[in-house]
Amino acid sequence: MEPVVATADLSDAAATPIAMDARIRPVWRGARFAGRAFTVRVPPGENPSVRAALEKAAPGDVIVIDGGGYEARALWGGNVSARARERGLAGAVVDGAIRDVDEIEALGFPVFAAAVVPTPPQRELAGEIGVTVTCGGRTVNPGDWVVGDADGVVVVPAGDHDEILGRLPRTS
Numbered sequence: 001m002e003p004v005v006a007t008a009d010l011s012d013a014a015a016t017p018i019a020m021d022a023r024i025r026p027v028w029r030g031a032r033f034a035g036r037a038f039t040v041r042v043p044p045g046e047n048p049s050v051r052a053a054l055e056k057a058a059p060g061d062v063i064v065i066d067g068g069g070y071e072a073r074a075l076w077g078g079n080v081s082a083r084a085r086e087r088g089l090a091g092a093v094v095d096g097a098i099r100d101v102d103e104i105e106a107l108g109f110p111v112f113a114a115a116v117v118p119t120p121p122q123r124e125l126a127g128e129i130g131v132t133v134t135c136g137g138r139t140v141n142p143g144d145w146v147v148g149d150a151d152g153v154v155v156v157p158a159g160d161h162d163e164i165l166g167r168l169p170r171t172s
Contacts, residue, residue, distance in 0.1 A: 007154045013167035020136025023114045028105035032149040033091030035062040037140050042127035045073030058092035059088030062086040062146045065083040066133035067096025071115040078103030085109045112148045
């Protein structure tokens with residue numbers, strides 16, 4: 001799947017809803033990505049598993065973080081974005097808070113999140129990597145396709161990928 005496929009077009013082509021909640025928004029104008037989901041579930045405000053996932057994800061993956069919608073502590077920021085960019089990751093989606101928006105935008109790394117807060121994460125409790133998560137009200141399995149643009153984020157289940165793409169209008 002290419003980032004040029006708009007989330008609205010994918011939503012139109014899907015037989016069932018695939019969009020994350022409207023509260024999951026790009027943190028800078030023009031952010032967009034497409035890639036396979038590399039999933040992480042964390043305890044509220046804890047990011048050791050986020051950092052571990054960052055090192056395990058493959059180039060082109062999108063880190064999808066189930067932070068339970070917790071907004072009091074940032075799970076993602078500028079340093080993590082810089083490392084993700086170095087590793088060739090496609091983007092990140094955080095059902096929770098992030099910080100360092102100006103730094104993330106300057107890096108050009110696409111991040112979508114539920115909230116922005118300056119408070120740092122805690123670094124005590126680990127979560128789970130590579131498991132089915134809920135992000136933005138949508139179930140996300142490892143390997144599902146995740147696409148984000150100005151309209152939001154959609155999750156294309158891996159098993160439905162070809163069928164949904166086949167329903168997209170053809171352009172010449």
